[in-house]
Amino acid sequence: LLLALGRFLLQLHERGFYHDDCKAGHILVLPNAPSSANQFFVIDLLGCRMLRTLTKYRRAKNLYQILRSFLPRKGNHGFTAAHKAVFLEAYGGSLTEAAMWSGWVERIGHMKGRRL
Numbered sequence: 001l002l003l004a005l006g007r008f009l010l011q012l013h014e015r016g017f018y019h020d021d022c023k024a025g026h027i028l029v030l031p032n033a034p035s036s037a038n039q040f041f042v043i044d045l046l047g048c049r050m051l052r053t054l055t056k057y058r059r060a061k062n063l064y065q066i067l068r069s070f071l072p073r074k075g076n077h078g079f080t081a082a083h084k085a086v087f088l089e090a091y092g093g094s095l096t097e098a099a100m101w102s103g104w105v106e107r108i109g110h111m112k113g114r115r116l
Contacts, residue, residue: 001029001035002083002086002087002090003035003086003087003090004035004036004037004039004040004090005027005037005040005066005087005090006086006087006088006089006090006091007037007090007091008027008037008038008040009022009062009063009066009091010090010091010092010093011037012042013054013059013062015050016050016051016052016053016054017042017048017049017050018048018049018050018051018054018058018062019042019044019047019048019062019065020047020048020049021044021046021047021065022061022062022065022066023065023066023068023069024066024069024070025044025069026042026043026044027040027041027042027043028040028041028042028043056104057104057108059101059104060101060104060105060107060108061108063088063091063101063104063105063108064105064108064109064112064116067084067087067105067116068109068114068116070083071116084102084116085098085102088101088102088105
């Protein structure tokens with residue numbers, strides 16, 4: 001599921017799609033085939049934009065937002081650093097890219113005062 005979600009977000013970003021409030025609750029997953037990126041749909045379009053290209057900052061902000069949505073303020077639902085790494089590798093396409101995006105995500109978290 002995380003692999004497909006990472007690929008889905010990459011496809012959106014490559015097409016210039018940006019969501020100002022990118023979180024798991026705004027993505028519909030079809031139950032029959034959740035392991036395929038084409039089985040995800042954005043269901044809340046408020047705050048969405050289509051841009052020519054997305055800056056790394058905007059991409060990282062969306063990555064941070066969606067990862068943060070898996071980590072509730074209270075309690076632990078089992079989302080680990082390994083899950084984050086799987087998602088970022090799927091998004092980036094390689095371990096090197098995943099490490100780069102992880103750095104960007106951590107900077108966004110630092111700026112917001114809420115690290116992952």
